[in-house]
Amino acid sequence: MEAVFLPEGVRALDQQLERAGLLELAMEEAGRAGADGVQSHFPMGRVLLLCGSGANGGDGLVAARHLYALGREVVVLAQPSKHPLTRSNRRRLRAIGGTVSPLTLPALGRELARADVVVDGLLGTGFVPPLRPALAELVTALNAAGRPVVALDLPSGLNAALAEVEGEPVRAQVTVTFSGPKPALLYGPAAHWAGKVEVAPLRVPQEWRLTHAAATRPVAAEVAALLPVRPADAHKGTAGRVWVVGGSEGMVGAPLLSGLAALRTGAGLVTLYSEAELPQKIPELMIQTRPDLAATFADWPQKQRPDALCLGMGLGPRAPKLARLLLPWNIGTVLDADALQPELAGLGHAECIWTPHPAEAARLLGVGTPDITRDPLAAAQALQRKFGGVVVLKGGPSTIATPEGLLVSRGGHAGMATAGMGDTLSGILAALLAGGLPAPQAALVGVTLHARAGEWAGRQHGYGLIASDVSAELGRAWQSLRDDLSLKE
Numbered sequence: 350m351e352a353v354f355l356p357e358g359v360r361a362l363d364q365q366l367e368r369a370g371l372l373e374l375a376m377e378e379a380g381r382a383g384a385d386g387v388q389s390h391f392p393m394g395r396v397l398l399l400c401g402s403g404a405n406g407g408d409g410l411v412a413a414r415h416l417y418a419l420g421r422e423v424v425v426l427a428q429p430s431k432h433p434l435t436r437s438n439r440r441r442l443r444a445i446g447g448t449v450s451p452l453t454l455p456a457l458g459r460e461l462a463r464a465d466v467v468v469d470g471l472l473g474t475g476f477v478p479p480l481r482p483a484l485a486e487l488v489t490a491l492n493a494a495g496r497p498v499v500a501l502d503l504p505s506g507l508n509a510a511l512a513e514v515e516g517e518p519v520r521a522q523v524t525v526t527f528s529g530p531k532p533a534l535l536y537g538p539a540a541h542w543a544g545k546v547e548v549a550p551l552r553v554p555q556e557w558r559l560t561h562a563a564a565t566r567p568v569a570a571e572v573a574a575l576l577p578v579r580p581a582d583a584h585k586g587t588a589g590r591v592w593v594v595g596g597s598e599g600m601v602g603a604p605l606l607s608g609l610a611a612l613r614t615g616a617g618l619v620t621l622y623s624e625a626e627l628p629q630k631i632p633e634l635m636i637q638t639r640p641d642l643a644a645t646f647a648d649w650p651q652k653q654r655p656d657a658l659c660l661g662m663g664l665g666p667r668a669p670k671l672a673r674l675l676l677p678w679n680i681g682t683v684l685d686a687d688a689l690q691p692e693l694a695g696l697g698h699a700e701c702i703w704t705p706h707p708a709e710a711a712r713l714l715g716v717g718t719p720d721i722t723r724d725p726l727a728a729a730q731a732l733q734r735k736f737g738g739v740v741v742l743k744g745g746p747s748t749i750a751t752p753e754g755l756l757v758s759r760g761g762h763a764g765m766a767t768a769g770m771g772d773t774l775s776g777i778l779a780a781l782l783a784g785g786l787p788a789p790q791a792a793l794v795g796v797t798l799h800a801r802a803g804e805w806a807g808r809q810h811g812y813g814l815i816a817s818d819v820s821a822e823l824g825r826a827w828q829s830l831r832d833d834l835s836l837k838e
């Protein structure tokens with residue numbers, strides 16, 4: 350289980366390590382992981398290390414010592430060391446013959462001209478924006494030189510907590526991040542500055558790491574372990590009955606996409622309820638047209654309720670009224686699109702999943718879309734507190750908020766930025782709920798299957814992939830996730 354850190358979490362973890370006398374060892378591990386990153390990606394040539402005055406600079410000085418010991422040509426330009434461990438690692442580097450020169454603009458210009466790779470150990474999680482002018486000048490010169498950069502922990506000048514970019518941070522080809530990734534390394538546009546992100550978890554007790562983490566990012570095997578296994582004697586009645594409540598005139602495709610995805614995720618019986626005439630394009634889907642869905646469901650016999658339903662796709666302005674009617678059924682419920690309305694605040698229950706994209710999340714919270722995208726962790730948490738149940742804040746990656754905490758998903762494909770992908774996810778989630786997965790697990794498994802099916806479909810269709818291509822790959826996605834589990838066994 351990978352932990353996602355905000356700066357305050359790193360600070361608290363560092364304090365705990367300090368109390369245990371382990372902080373020095375953690376810095377040693379961090380710097381060594383940075384040196385290993387340089388060795389594996391840029392094994393040849395002269396290494397220029399830029400070290401700041403805090404612990405990030407200390408990591409840089411440790412990395413310099415390891416690279417020097419490995420026989421690399423190493424040049425270190427450093428600010429005066431303020432952190433005690435940074436000072437001691439400066440002494441250690443000198444003790445084995447390394448040199449450290451003051452970091453000035455002329456020295457940087459000279460060394461950049463001769464460097465084959467640069468290590469950015471200027472600023473890490475202790476950075477408080479904005480970048481001060483003297484350092485900003487150095488960063489601009491570094492970026493202008495166009496040398497490959499390996500950033501330690503995160504590119505200097507990025508605010509670790511946020512997805513937004515203020516000013517000009519260091520542009521890195523590789524980022525070796527310590528303890529766990531930071532939001533700036535996971536979410537765009539900040540993440541675009543980090544290049545390839547490699548996580549060096551550091552061997553600190555897992556319990557400490559999780560205590561101070563803002564979110565977790567499960568690995569594939571952990572998600573695979575949650576995949577439901579169906580008994581051999583299952584039949585269509587036990588494999589999960591799903592309803593899709595959606596569609597309206599001119600919006601008839603959305604519920605079909607949800608229904609298709611539910612079938613491809615293994616739902617036994619899928620029925621579409623709509624007030625509009627839906628085209629019978631998928632023979633396995635049952636279609637029920639009713640002139641007034643609210644009247645239909647108002648006195649619906651309890652015994653004939655489905656195992657789960659998804660609601661809102663193409664449904665139009667009647668969606669909140671239907672949500673108020675169906676949420677008290679207390680069955681697995683996915684709310685999407687038109688069912689994502691602020692008036693439903695507080696109505697979520699333990700088995701319901703809200704699936705807003707950033708613009709819908711902004712509507713739900715009464716803020717602007719940039720307020721959502723700059724800090725997806727905070728937005729997902731605020732949505733969960735306001736609406737109850739489980740929230741999937743869609744994006745690349747998606748953020749899942751449960752009553753127990755926050756999760757960040759993995760995977761996906763840029764081609765998934767097309768219409769109907771949300772409808773597909775809703776159908777997947779409803780099928781998993783109908784199959785008996787509790788909402789938090791259904792959210793994690795569903796988002797992962799959706800992303801992975803998108804990857805498979807993306808290999809074939811690139812940016813031209815469409816939502817039904819994703820559904821077509823759900824079986825393969827499920828199988829490949831299961832394979833990840835057996836590999837780990």
Ligand SMILES: NC(=O)C1=CN([C@@H]2O[C@H](COP(=O)(O)OP(=O)(O)OC[C@H]3O[C@@H](n4cnc5c(N)ncnc54)[C@H](OP(=O)(O)O)[C@@H]3O)[C@@H](O)[C@H]2O)[C@@H](O)CC1
Nearest residue numbers: 375402403404405472473474475476477479480481502528
């Ligand atoms: N558990 C882990 O993960 C471990 C993490 N470790 C490492 O610790 C790092 C965090 O270290 P940290 O707390 O010392 O802060 P850090 O990032 O070096 O920055 C502080 C320096 O930045 C400066 N500065 C601040 N704002 C500025 C601005 N706007 N413009 C210009 N300068 C500015 C500030 O200057 P000052 O305010 O003092 O003048 C101070 O000198 C973390 O990222 C990771 O690399 C490992 O070593 C151990 C285990």
Ligand SMILES: [K+]
Nearest residue numbers: 469472503505
């Ligand atoms: K850095």
